[in-house]
Amino acid sequence: MKKKVGLKFALSMIGCALFGALCSIVANFTQPSLTDIIKNLSDILIENSTILMLIGVIPIIVGSVLLSKAKSTIKANVDLDEAEFEKTHKTLSLGLAIPSIIMPWIFMCLGFSLICTIRYQKATVFIDLLILILETTWITIIQYQTVEQTKKIFPEKRGNVLDRKFQKEWYSSCDEAEKQIVGEACYKSYKTMNMVYPVLFAVMIFVCTIYNLSPFIFLMLGVLWLIQILSYLIPSYKLEHGKKSRR
Amino acid sequence: MPLGNRVKEFRAAKNLNQQQLGSLVGASRQTISLIERGDYNPSITLALKIASVFQKTVDEVFYLTEEE
Numbered sequence A: 001m002k003k004k005v006g007l008k009f010a011l012s013m014i015g016c017a018l019f020g021a022l023c024s025i026v027a028n029f030t031q032p033s034l035t036d037i038i039k040n041l042s043d044i045l046i047e048n049s050t051i052l053m054l055i056g057v058i059p060i061i062v063g064s065v066l067l068s069k070a071k072s073t074i075k076a077n078v079d080l081d082e083a084e085f086e087k088t089h090k091t092l093s094l095g096l097a098i099p100s101i102i103m104p105w106i107f108m109c110l111g112f113s114l115i116c117t118i119r120y121q122k123a124t125v126f127i128d129l130l131i132l133i134l135e136t137t138w139i140t141i142i143q144y145q146t147v148e149q150t151k152k153i154f155p156e157k158r159g160n161v162l163d164r165k166f167q168k169e170w171y172s173s174c175d176e177a178e179k180q181i182v183g184e185a186c187y188k189s190y191k192t193m194n195m196v197y198p199v200l201f202a203v204m205i206f207v208c209t210i211y212n213l214s215p216f217i218f219l220m221l222g223v224l225w226l227i228q229i230l231s232y233l234i235p236s237y238k239l240e241h242g243k244k245s246r247r
Numbered sequence B: 001m002p003l004g005n006r007v008k009e010f011r012a013a014k015n016l017n018q019q020q021l022g023s024l025v026g027a028s029r030q031t032i033s034l035i036e037r038g039d040y041n042p043s044i045t046l047a048l049k050i051a052s053v054f055q056k057t058v059d060e061v062f063y064l065t066e067e068e
Helices: A002-029 A031-047 A049-055 A057-076 A082-100 A102-120 A124-153 A166-172 A176-210 A215-241 B007-013 B018-025 B029-037 B044-053
Strands: B003-005 B062-064
Touching (some): A002 A176, A031 A049, A031 A102, A031 A176, A049 A057, A049 A102, A057 A082, A057 A124, A082 A124, A082 B029, A176 B029, B007 B018, B018 B029, B018 B044
Antiparallel strands (some): B003 B062
16 A cells, blocks of 8 residues: 555656656747747736726625625524525625635736836826725625624624624634534645645746746745745644643 | 434424524534534534433434445
């Protein structure tokens, strides 16, 4: 069994090395066109930052629709039967999740906009900043109202979205099953990110061979990866061996 | 080995809804629903609390099932 796992690992390493070599050969032969592709893509992102930012409104609208749907169900009857409860809980969860995933998108677009302003002396950053403020305000309102509606079907839940201690209070009002769900989801996120970072590094190394990249990209990726690892390892070590261990 | 349970049956016999049972054992309605569907295995503490509400022993409420 051990031999089989070892062989699988060795083969995957050889596979990765071969893939890397192939990418280098491809990059070498197609360098001018790849450089053009990256440059064109960068220009498209930078010049269309406002449009990209406005695309962020779509998930926010979806979130608002879901929230109003759940709101009307709860308003009609707060003592929902089992099927209605499941449906409303699902709607509220989606209503909270969909607008939240747009936050990184909005900030990414603001970055493009800032580069556009610096490079072309345009005032796009001010327009985009205004859109960012409007969108984040809208998202906060959705989050606040969704949490308030959730509290109606889960009266034991505590916390106010506008409070800095919201995450802590909400988590402490969760019972064992809900905490387990949070734990499992966090672990999946940790595992995913531990796969994503090496891939990102590989991509950046590849891009670096054909395009002039700032060393800060590597620094930023390294710091983010390190934060990811430490923020997992330190609490897990403390929980296992520290004074607050869960024995 | 998966855990089966008769929570829904005993809850109905006691004329309790999921919210009421949840309040009695200090769990959310969602958790009771997850337990009833077999999607969550409760801790020993919670299993004891649930069994106590039904005035049953834990192994009358929860049991191991053969099939995966």
